[in-house]
Amino acid sequence: xxxxxxxxxxxxxxxxxxxxxxxxxxxxxxxxxxxxxxxxxxxxxxxxxxxxxxxxxxxxxxxxxxxxxxxxxxxxxxxxxxxxxxxxxxxxxxxxxxxxxxxxxxxxxxxx
Numbered sequence: 670x671x672x673x674x675x676x677x678x679x680x681x682x683x684x685x686x687x688x689x690x691x692x693x694x695x696x697x698x699x700x701x702x703x704x705x706x707x708x709x710x711x712x713x714x715x716x717x718x719x720x721x722x723x724x725x726x727x728x729x730x731x732x733x734x735x736x737x738x739x740x741x742x743x744x745x746x747x748x749x750x751x752x753x754x755x756x757x758x759x760x761x762x763x764x765x766x767x768x769x770x771x772x773x774x775x776x777x778x779x780x781x
Contacts, residue, residue: 674772678721678765685716695766700734710734717768724776732779733763 679693686703699705705713711730718725771777 697765
C-alpha cells in the first residue's frame, strides 16, 4: 500500500512540475532537489494538499521554503561585494517522504 501511495506521489510530482531525469526517492528534498521555492512552492503545496485531501491548517510555509530568488540573490550580492556572511538557513528539509507521511496520516504534522 505504501508503495502505491509513493507511486501516486511521484506521478503527482511529474504531472505538477515535470518529469525529472534523476530518480525521485523518499529522501528527495523539495527545495534542493526539485528547485521548489517561492510562488512555485506555494502552488505545488496547495495542489498537493488539495489532491491528496490533507488537513494543513498548521502548515508553516516559511519553515520549509525560501521566498522567490530575488532575496537570495541580494544576500549573495552583499556577500560578494562586502564580504558579509550569507544568512544561516534555518529551514527544515522537506522531503517526498514527509509528503508521503502526510498522505498516509491525512493531515500535516510539522517537522521539527
